[in-house]
Amino acid sequence: xxxxxxxxxxxxxxxxxxxxxxxxxxxxxxxxxxxxxxxxxxxxxxxxxxxxxxxxxxxxxxxxxxxxxxxxxxxxxxxxxxxxxxxxxxxxxxxxxxxxxxxxxxxxxxxxxxxxxxxxxxxxxxxxxxxxxxxxxxxxxxxxxxxxxxxxxxxxxxxxxxxxxxxxxxxxxxxxxxxxxxxxxxxxxxxxxxxxxxxxxxxxxxxxxxxxxxxxxxxxxxxxxxxxxxxxxxxxxxxxxxxxxxxxxxxxxxxxxxxxxxxxxxxxxxxxxxxxxxxxxxxxxxxxxxxxxxxxxxxxxxxxxxxxxxxxxxxxxxxxxxxxxxxxxxxxxxxxxxxxxxxxxxxxxxxxxxxxxxxxxx
Numbered sequence: 393x394x395x396x397x398x399x400x401x402x403x404x405x406x407x408x409x410x411x412x413x414x415x416x417x418x419x420x421x422x423x424x425x426x427x428x429x430x431x432x433x434x435x436x437x438x439x440x441x442x443x444x445x446x447x448x449x450x451x452x453x454x455x456x457x458x459x460x461x462x463x464x465x466x467x468x469x470x471x472x473x474x475x476x477x478x479x480x481x482x483x484x485x486x487x488x489x490x491x492x493x494x495x496x497x498x499x500x501x502x503x504x505x506x507x508x509x510x511x512x513x514x515x516x517x518x519x520x521x522x523x524x525x526x527x528x529x530x531x532x533x534x535x536x537x538x539x540x541x542x543x544x545x546x547x548x549x550x551x552x553x554x555x556x557x558x559x560x561x562x563x564x565x566x567x568x569x570x571x572x573x574x575x576x577x578x579x580x581x582x583x584x585x586x587x588x589x590x591x592x593x594x595x596x597x598x599x600x601x602x603x604x605x606x607x608x609x610x611x612x613x614x615x616x617x618x619x620x621x622x623x624x625x626x627x628x629x630x631x632x633x634x635x636x637x638x639x640x641x642x643x644x645x646x647x648x649x650x651x652x653x654x655x656x657x658x659x660x661x662x663x664x665x666x667x668x669x670x671x672x673x674x675x676x677x678x679x680x681x682x683x684x685x686x687x688x689x690x691x692x693x694x695x696x697x698x699x700x701x702x703x704x705x706x707x708x709x710x711x712x713x714x715x716x717x718x719x720x721x722x723x724x725x726x727x728x729x730x731x732x733x734x735x736x737x738x739x740x741x742x743x744x745x746x747x748x749x750x751x752x753x754x
Contacts (some may be wrong), residue, residue: 679728
């Protein structure tokens with residue numbers, strides 16, 4: 393006997409094909425093309441810093457909140473935290489926020505070198521990043537070329553292992569000042585980490601504040617994604633695109649711990665490995681450096697046609713961090729981030745807000 397819940401599910405899914413293409417596909421496609429590109433010709437001197445900021449904004453951020461602001465000065469660019477875009481439920485101490493600033497700083501450093509500037513990034517007293525610019529010989533790297541190709545690919549990968557040279561390049565890219573990356577490629581160890589991901593996801597799914605915060609940042613349709621320029625567009629995770637009036641109740645019905653745990657199990661088991669980033673300190677300066685390292689890791693992976701995605705439940709749920717630290721053998725240090733990697737197809741890209749929304753002074 394079919395239940396009312398199953399009937400509603402069938403009716404809702406039947407409506408998806410008819411609705412998916414009617415809300416802003418053209419606007420989304422246009423903005424995606426404008427966002428994820430590198431300039432065909434060098435920008436004029438007056439436009440260079442705006443271009444560096446644009447590259448910085450292509451970095452990842454928790455829930456794609458884009459929790460940064462940029463201040464242009466005579467000698468450089470400051471990246472400032474935008475506390476109005478913090479996520480207190482999933483990130484109560486602003487750890488991920490400062491990691492996001494570090495990711496943006498690394499993109500800016502790579503873009504500056506391509507355009508003939510050496511960018512020196514240092515953690516600022518207020519929790520941001522101060523970047524000074526000095527003229528140098530222009531040099532393009534595979535990491536710069538990957539800035540407009542990188543994405544957090546939240547689908548399944550092909551399960552094939554990476555070569556030893558590839559793993560070496562990723563490990564080198566992911567290491568920094570007081571930060572190292574631990575590469576986990578053995579299936580037994582990956583299963584142990586999967587157990588912590590499942591435990592963390594289950595705990596978060598039982599937290600009404602976490603679920604509400606996540607839902608606030610979900611963009612259910614291309615039109616909604618285009619209008620906001622931020623958030624988690626459902627197509628980027630391989631989910632249907634529908635208007636919010638339908639997506640919201642569907643989310644409430646089908647976003648369950650069991651369903652999400654099954655998804656994460658498939659994703660981890662299809663990955664070539666897991667990377668865990670660990671820093672020597674537990675403060676904004678180290679979190680920013682961790683962000684720079686994880687972004688270099690992701691850019692290097694992209695240059696090798698390798699996909700990456702975050703699996704941070706074991707570091708977001710504070711009660712699980714000691715278990716993860718014990719698994720990694722890092723003593724009392726705090727594990728910062730967990731990233732899975734492997735080869736697989738690209739998914740639709742997320743969008744970014746216009747520069748006028750993130751630059752304090754023009």
